[in-house]
Structure formats: C-alpha cells, structure tokens
Amino acid sequence: MRFDKSIVEIIEKRTSRRTYVPKLLNEDVRKRVSKLINVKELRTPFSDKAGKCRFGLISMPEFDPKEKKKLGTYGIIKGAQEFIVGAVEKSDYMKEHFGYLMEGIILAATDMELGTCWLGGFFNRTLFSEKISASSNEILPAISPIGYSDKRRPKEVIIRQFIKADNRHQWDRLFYEEDFFTPLSSDLNEGIITMLKMVQKGPSSGNQQPWRIIKERERNVYHFYSKRSEGIYQSFYPLDIGIATCHWDLTSHELGIKGEWEIDPPNIPGSENLDYKISWKQK
Secondary structure, eight states, X not given: OOOSSOHHHHHHHOOOOOBBOSSOOOHHHHHHHXXXXXXXXXXXXXXXXXXXXXXXXXXXXXXXXXXXXXXXXXXXXXXXXXXXXXXXXXXXXXHHHHHHHHHHHHHHHHHTTOEEOOBSSSSOHHHHHHHTTOOTTEEOOOEEXXXXXXXOOHHHHHHHHHTTTTOXXXXXXXXXXXXXXXXXXXXXXXXXXHHHHHHHTOOOGGGOOOEEEEEOTTSOEEEEEEEOOOSTTGGGHHHHHHHHHHHHHHHHHHHTOOEEXXXXXXXXXXXXXXXXXXXXXXX
C-alpha cells in the first residue's frame, strides 16, 4: 500500500468524519478507491491465522428507497453516498486481520483527502451483507462511509465530546516494560518512540484504546495485548488491535526499522486480565 505523504503525517491527520457533501465520488477518485480496496495480495501480521478478506465499494444508488431507510446508521452518518464494505472468512484472528487491512484503506483514503469513519455497530449488517454478497462463512466486522467530508454538525460535535474523541491515554497507561506494573521508559530509540506514539494515536471503538504493549527488558521485543472487558465494546477490541498493529507496522516500514511478527505467548507478570495477541521482534 503506497502513500503520497508521510504515514506519520497521515495518522496524525486522520479523524472520523460523520458529515458529508451528498455527492458521489468523481470517476477518477472512484477508480483510485476501487484499486485501493483490492487487498488480495496484501498480507498482515495475522494472515497465516486468518481467512481471506475482501472489500467492496457500495454506492447509494444501489439501494432502493425502502433500503435507504434501513441502513441502520441512525443519523450518525449524514450525506454519505459511498461506503467501504468488507467481509472476512470466519477464522482465528479474523477481526485483527480485517482491522489491519481496513485501517490501511482508511489511511490511504485520508492521504487522498477523503473523509471516513469506522462503523462497527451502527449499521444494518444484513443489508450490507446482501450488497457485498457475503457467504455464510463470512462476517462483516465494520464498514466506513467514504467521501467528501463537510462541516461537522452539532450532533457530530456532541458525539465526539461524549467519547472524548481527541483524548488519548497517557504513555504510562499503555506501554510497559518487563511486567504490567512498570511503565516503559522513554529512553528508547527515537524511531521506536514514534512507532509507539502512532499506536497511541490510533482510533478505537468508543475511544477505549484497549491496546497494551510490553517490552522485554534486555531485548527489543514488544508484545501486544488487549485489555479485557465485559462491556459493549469487547467484541470490537480485536479490530482495534488490528488498527494498532497497522500503525506500528506502517510506521516501522517508513522509518526503515526492520522487525518480524510472531504469535508466541510469553509469561508476563500482571497479564491475568489481558489477552495476548502478537509480538514484534526488531531485527
């Protein structure tokens, strides 16, 4: 996946947009987006343990008037005429795999000056499944409107204020060293610090920021965990981990910091209420 701007700049610029100019993408942009969502050859850190993933671009003219009333976005999204809809085969790590790919698409759309917004719960899954011809072995974890964003409505501003969309947890709540009682020191390679900050910047369901990263003390090995919750956002946390690993991976590539991913659960003190996901080892 290629970007015209720095991925760090794009991640810092990306923000959820819920209000759109009600017009279709122009032909040139639509062609670029259609090419962008073709992810067949793309791999993620979870590819070996996840099923195939695919995306489609669905336009409002494809819906009849009755269907338009049943989109299920409940006024959260207004004016959008195009939606990115993705399906992934049921499998281990399917949502993490999907989250990584979807976030890559969203960042590329941001690079193209297009607005997007992760929607994991507020949409009609049955209707969008029909539009993308999803099989019984596929799920639709999330969709996103894509288009020309407009000025934020009062309702959108209230939503952002409610979830504290611009706030991020402090370093010592997200990143640790050796155990989950010791915050990670900032005495690190500047590139690694940037990678951590890009994870910190990531969007997440309800702005819950469930990712936790722990570094081994004497080794440049970073383990990714997800916090555990019984709340309404728990089912979306795997998507958020996909987003976090996407930010980490793309930033490391841009900075020329080489590493490899592996799934090998370590024994970390204090991880009893966390779910291990994946590890990254610097080469």
